[in-house]
Amino acid sequence: MTPRIELLRFITRKLAAALPLIFGVTLISFTLTVHFGPDPAYAMLGKNPTAADVAALQRELGQDQPFWQRYASYLHRLATLDLGHTESSGEKVRDLLGRTLPVSIRLLAPGFVLGTGLALLLAMFAAWHRGGRLDRLITGISVIGMSLSFVIIIIALQAVFGVWLGWFPVRGWEVHGPASYLAHVTIPTLAFVLASIGYNTRFFRAMLVNAMSTDHVRTARAYGASPTHIMRYHVLRGCLLPITTRIVYSVPALAISGSLLLESHFSIPGIGRVTYQAILSGDQPVLMAVVGLSAVAFALTVTVADLLCRLADPRIRLA
Amino acid sequence: MNTVRTLSVHKRPWSVVRTDHIATLVAIAYLAAALGVWLGLWADNWAEITGTMWADPSAAHWLGTNRLGQDILVRAVASTATAFEVGLAVALSSSIIGGLLGAVAGHFNGSPVDELILWLKGTIDAIPFYLLVVAIAFALQGHAMAMHLAMILAFWTTTARVVRAETIRIGQSGFIEAARAGGSTASRIIFRHLLPNLVHVLLVQATLVFVAAIKAEVVLSFLGIGVQDSISWGLMLAEAGQDIMAGQYMNFLVASLCLFGLVMAASLLADRLQDRLDPRTRHQRSVDIG
Numbered sequence: 330m331t332p333r334i335e336l337l338r339f340i341t342r343k344l345a346a347a348l349p350l351i352f353g354v355t356l357i358s359f360t361l362t363v364h365f366g367p368d369p370a371y372a373m374l375g376k377n378p379t380a381a382d383v384a385a386l387q388r389e390l391g392q393d394q395p396f397w398q399r400y401a402s403y404l405h406r407l408a409t410l411d412l413g414h415t416e417s418s419g420e421k422v423r424d425l426l427g428r429t430l431p432v433s434i435r436l437l438a439p440g441f442v443l444g445t446g447l448a449l450l451l452a453m454f455a456a457w458h459r460g461g462r463l464d465r466l467i468t469g470i471s472v473i474g475m476s477l478s479f480v481i482i483i484i485a486l487q488a489v490f491g492v493w494l495g496w497f498p499v500r501g502w503e504v505h506g507p508a509s510y511l512a513h514v515t516i517p518t519l520a521f522v523l524a525s526i527g528y529n530t531r532f533f534r535a536m537l538v539n540a541m542s543t544d545h546v547r548t549a550r551a552y553g554a555s556p557t558h559i560m561r562y563h564v565l566r567g568c569l570l571p572i573t574t575r576i577v578y579s580v581p582a583l584a585i586s587g588s589l590l591l592e593s594h595f596s597i598p599g600i601g602r603v604t605y606q607a608i609l610s611g612d613q614p615v616l617m618a619v620v621g622l623s624a625v626a627f628a629l630t631v632t633v634a635d636l637l638c639r640l641a642d643p644r645i646r647l648a
Numbered sequence: 649m650n651t652v653r654t655l656s657v658h659k660r661p662w663s664v665v666r667t668d669h670i671a672t673l674v675a676i677a678y679l680a681a682a683l684g685v686w687l688g689l690w691a692d693n694w695a696e697i698t699g700t701m702w703a704d705p706s707a708a709h710w711l712g713t714n715r716l717g718q719d720i721l722v723r724a725v726a727s728t729a730t731a732f733e734v735g736l737a738v739a740l741s742s743s744i745i746g747g748l749l750g751a752v753a754g755h756f757n758g759s760p761v762d763e764l765i766l767w768l769k770g771t772i773d774a775i776p777f778y779l780l781v782v783a784i785a786f787a788l789q790g791h792a793m794a795m796h797l798a799m800i801l802a803f804w805t806t807t808a809r810v811v812r813a814e815t816i817r818i819g820q821s822g823f824i825e826a827a828r829a830g831g832s833t834a835s836r837i838i839f840r841h842l843l844p845n846l847v848h849v850l851l852v853q854a855t856l857v858f859v860a861a862i863k864a865e866v867v868l869s870f871l872g873i874g875v876q877d878s879i880s881w882g883l884m885l886a887e888a889g890q891d892i893m894a895g896q897y898m899n900f901l902v903a904s905l906c907l908f909g910l911v912m913a914a915s916l917l918a919d920r921l922q923d924r925l926d927p928r929t930r931h932q933r934s935v936d937i938g
Contacts, residue, residue, distance in 0.1 A: 353771030358783060365787035476912040478863055480870045480885050481904045488892045488900070581776035586867060589778055593871060594889060608782050608873055616786055620779045628774045 332643070339639055347632040354624035359403045362617040364396065407621050413614040417606070422618045425603060432502060433588050433599035439514055440521025441584065445576055448525050452533030453560055456541055467530065474527020479590055482520050487594075490516055502597040517591050524583065532575060540567040570638050577634040581627050668920050674913040678728055685729035694718065694726035694879045702896050712898045714887055723879050724902045730880040731862050731910060734796065738861035739854040741800045746807025747850050751842050753808065754815025755834060765812075769805045777802050777864070785873050795874050799861050807853040814849050815842055848925035855918035859911055866907055881907045 387393050394402075406412060412422035455467040491499030497515050504510045540546065546563050554563075565572075588601030596602065600619065607615035684690050699713040706712075711721040753765040772780070781798040788794040818824060819842075827837050868874030869882025870889075881903045888900035 349767055350770055350774055353767060354774050357771060357775060357780075361783035361787040472915065473912070476908055476915055478866050478885075478904075478907060478911070480866055480882065481907065484885060484889050484892060484900055485904075487889070488897065492892055492895065585776045585778050589871060590867065604779075604782065605871065608786070608871075611786065611789075613786075616782065620775075620783045623779060624775045627776060631774065 336639070336643075340636060343632055343635050343639075347628060350628045350632075351625055354628050355404060355407065355621060356400065358617070358620040358624050359400050362613065362620050363399070363403055403617075403621075407618075407625065412618040415607075415615050416612045417610055422614050425615070426600065426618060426622075429598060429600045429603050432597065433592065433601060435504075435510070436502075436514060436517050436591065436597060436599055437521065437584055437587055440518035440587070441525070441580075443518060444522040444525025444583075445529060445579075447522055448529035449533050449572070451526065451530050452537055453564075455530070455534045456537035456564075457556060457560070459538055459541070464534075468534065471527055471530035471534075474523060475531070477523070477527060479520070479524050479586060482523050483590060483594055486516050486520055490519075500596050502599075513597075517587075517595075517597075520591065521583070521587060524587070528579065528583065529575070533572060536568040536571050536575075537564055540564045543567065570642060573638065573641075574634065577630060580630070581623070585623070668916055671913040671916040671920075674909055675917060678910050678913070679732065681725050682729040682732040685726055691722045691726040691729075694723045698722075702891075702894075702898075705898075711902050714884075714899050715891060715896075720884075720898055720902050723884060724881070724906050726879050727881045727884060727903070727906065728910070730875055730878055731865065731907075734799075734865045734875070734880075735858040735862045735914075737796055738799045738803060739858040741796075742804040742857050743807055743850050743854045745800065746804035746853070747811050747843065747846065749804065750808035750811025751815050751838050751846065754812040755819065755838055755842065757812075757816050757819070765808070769808055772802060772805050778867075781864075781868060782873065792876050795865065795868055799864055803857045803860060807850070807857065810849055810853055811846055814846055818842060818845055852918065852922045852925060855914060855921055859914045859918060862907070862911060862914075 384393070410423050412426075414421055415425060451467050451471075455464040458464045487499050490497050497512055499516060502513055504513055541564055546559060546567075549559050549563050585601070588599055589605055590601070591597065592599045592601035593605040603615060604619050606612070607619070685692070695718065697717045698719050699709050699717045701713065701715055701717050703709055703713040703717070709719045709721070711719075711724070714720055714723070749765050749769075753762045756762050775783075780802055781795065784798040784801070785791075785794040788797070824837060824841060827841050832841075865874055865880060866882035866885065869880045870886045872886070874880065874882055884899055884903035885907075888897075888903060891897070891899050
C-alpha cells in the first residue's frame with residue numbers, strides 16, 4: 330500500500346470510529362437531560378391540570394413518541410443548533426451560549442496556556458536534574474499542588490489579592506479594554522497556573538525521564554550537545570504524542586471545572602455561570618444544550634487530536 | 649531509596665507502614681476521627697448553635713465559631729466521616745465494577761464483548777466529569793445519592809482500563825492457557841485465576857479513586873450539588889468563601905488544612921502502594937479532577 334492510501338484509510342477509519350463515540354455521548358446526554366428530565370408539560374400548564382390537558386400538551390411537545398424517535402429529534406436539534414429558549418429569561422439558548430462562551434474563553438485561555446507551559450518547563454528542569462535537589466523540590470511542589478483542591482486555591486487567592494491587598498477586582502467582569510481585562514483575568518490565571526502545576530508537572534516529568542533514558546539522548550549528551558538542543562530535538566520530539574494527548578484530555582477536566590467554579594464564585598457571566606444557574610433552577614433547555622454540545626465537541630476534539638498525532642508521527646498504525 | 653525496594657513485589661501492603669510512618673499515622677488519625685463520628689462518640693452536634701457569631705478560639709470552642717455560631721472544630725471532625733463515606737463508597741463500588749468489566753474485557757480481548765465495554769468506557773470518558781454529575785443530578789432530581797452514583801459511573805473507567813491491560817498481560821502467561829485447556833469455564837478463570845492476581849492493581853486504583861472522590865466531593869459540595877443534609881469540608885469552604893469577605897479566616901483555614909492533610913496522606917500512601925505492589929505502572933495516575 331502506498332503511504333498516501335494508507336493515510337487516507339487511517340483518516341476514514343478514525344472518522345468512522347468517532348461515530349459510535351458520538352452516538353454514545355449523545356445517547357447518555359439525551360437519556361439524562363431529556364428522557365429522565367422533568368416533564369415540561371406540567372410546568373407549562375401551571376396549577377391543577379387535568380389528565381387530558383397534560384396528555385394533549387405532551388402530544389403537542391412530542392413527549393408521547395417512542396424513545397428512539399425522541400432521540401432522533403434530539404439529535405436533529407443538536408445538529409441544527411435549534412436549542413429552544415431558556416426557562417428563566419426566555420432568551421434563545423443559542424444566543425445565550427454565543428454571548429457567554431467568548432467570556433469563558435477569554436477568562437480561561439491565558440491560564441490554560443501559561444499553566445501548561447510552566448508545568449512543562451518545570452518538568453524539563455526536574456527531568457534534566459533527575460534525582461538532584463531541584464528535581465526533589467519541583468516534585469515536592471507538584472505533590473503539594475496536587476493535594477490542594479481548586480476550591481482552596483480560589484479562596485486563598487481571593488483572600489490574598491482581593492481582600493488583604495485589594496490589588497484586583499474579585500467579583501464581576503467589567504471589561505472595557507486591555508487594562509480592565511488584565512485586572513479581571515489575573516486571579517483566574519493564577520488559580521489555573523497553580524492547579525496546572527500540581528496536575529501536570531509530575532506526568533510530564535515521568536514522560537520526559539522516560540524519553541531521556543533512551544540511547545540516542547545519551548549519545549547526544551556524550552557528543553556534547555547543549556541541553557536546549559537535546560531537549561528540543563531529541564527529548565520533546567520523542568514524547569510529543571503523550572504530552573499532546575494529555576493536554577487535549579486535560580481541557581475538559583481543567584476548563585470545565587475551572588469555568589464552573591471560577592465563574593459561579595466570582596459572578597463572571599460566562600458559560601460556567603450559566604450552567605451553574607441552570608443546575609440550581611433546573612433549566613432543562615440550557616443543560617441539554619451544554620451537556621450535549623460539549624460532549625460532542627470533546628468527542629470530535631479527541632478524534633482530531635488522533636489524526637494530528639498520525640500526521641506528526643507516521644509510525645502510528647491503526648490499532 | 650531503601651532496602652525494601654529490593655524485596656519481592658509480593659511483599660504484603662503493610663510493609664508500607666514501615667516506609668511512610670507519617671502518612672500512615674495521619675491517615676489513621678483521620679480514620680479514628682471518622683470512626684468516632686460513626687459511633688456517635690463526638691461531633692454529632694455539628695448543626696447546633698453553641699456560641700456567638702464568629703467567636704474567637706476559646707476553651708469552649710477550640711477553633712472558634714462560624715457565622716451562625718456553630719463550632720468549627722466539631723464541624724471539621726464531622727466532615728471527616730463524610731469524606732470517608734464518600735471516598736470508601738465510591739472507591740469500593742468503582743473497583744468492583746471496573747475490576748469485573750476490565751477482567752471480562754481483557755479475558756475476551758478483541759471480541760464483541762470487549763468492544764462493547766471499550767465503547768462504554770470511551771463514551772463515559774468523553775463526557776466531561778462535572779457535566780456528567782450535573783446531568784445525573786438533574787435526572788435524579790436532586791436525589792441525595794446522585795453525586796455518589798455519578799462518581800461511580802465516571803471513575804470505574806480508569807480502573808477498568810488498568811485491569812484490562814493487566815488481564816491481557818497475565819493471559820499471555822501459561823497458567824491461564826493451562827486452566828482453559830483443563831476445561832475451566834470463563835467465569836472460573838476470571839474469578840479463580842485472574843482476579844486474585846489483580847488484587848494489587850485494584851488496591852492501588854481504589855486508593856487513587858478514594859483521593860479523587862474526596863476532592864470531587866469538595867468541589868461539588870462547594871457548588872451546592874454535592875452532599876446534602878450533612879456537613880463536609882466542601883460545604884465549610886462554601887461558607888468560608890463568604891466569611892473571608894468579612895475578614896474571618898478560621899473556617900477556611902480549618903477546612904482547607906483538614907482536606908489537604910487527608911488528600912496528601914492518601915496520595916503518598918497510594919504512591920508507596922504503587923511503588924511496592926505495581927512497579928510497572930508507576931506514577932501514571934489519571935484519576936485527578938479539580
